[in-house]
Amino acid sequence: KAGVTQTPRYLIKTRGQQVTLSCSPISGHRSVSWYQQTPGQGLQFLFEYFSETQRNKGNFPGRFSGRQFSNSRSEMNVSTLELGDSALYLCASSQRRGSNTEAFFGQGTRLTVV
């Protein structure tokens, strides 16, 4: 069974640009969550999608957005990039929504904003 696939693995963007990251969950998983990982803030929750609907959102500005497609694949978009957006962005998928459900993580996309 293929794991969670995130593309691209690495990105370098310039301040002010926008970027789109992609996440393909494990087959059969309908819940996809996104996290931002930085050395200073650690792992912070961005948002969760289930059945193409955003179900939960973390404390990030509106420049961060996402969507989920009918095949459960998800994308997140960051507009008007800032230097502080440089981070590892991790996607996690799970079969269902529930507090004890195991989340499976992808390898992440390393975004560098210059």
Add this chain to the structure above:
Amino acid sequence: GDSVTQMEGPVTLSEEAFLTINCTYTATGYPSLFWYVQYPGEGLQLLLKATKADDKGSNKGFEATYRKETTSFHLEKGSVQVSDSAVYFCALSEPSGGSNYKLTFGKGTLLTVNP
């Protein structure tokens, strides 16, 4: 809101030493508790979990017991190996009317095991 506090390290041990990484949490209800591990250049992998008080999660020689009275979920291993070198994250997930599903993570603890 929910929060997780874990010893930040870094922790450096010799092979076969005993490992403890402390983790305490704050939650309003009855969360599920997790330990995730991140090897260099990789995403996070679930190491173990516990879903109710007094549950013990275990995997690959690692153990952690859900202690509601002390709101703790300390990670232990009796004899670490070089291959255990990684960053370890304590996390919780708390149900909230079925509409709030997210993992809240601690800052992570870097473990280095020397031969």
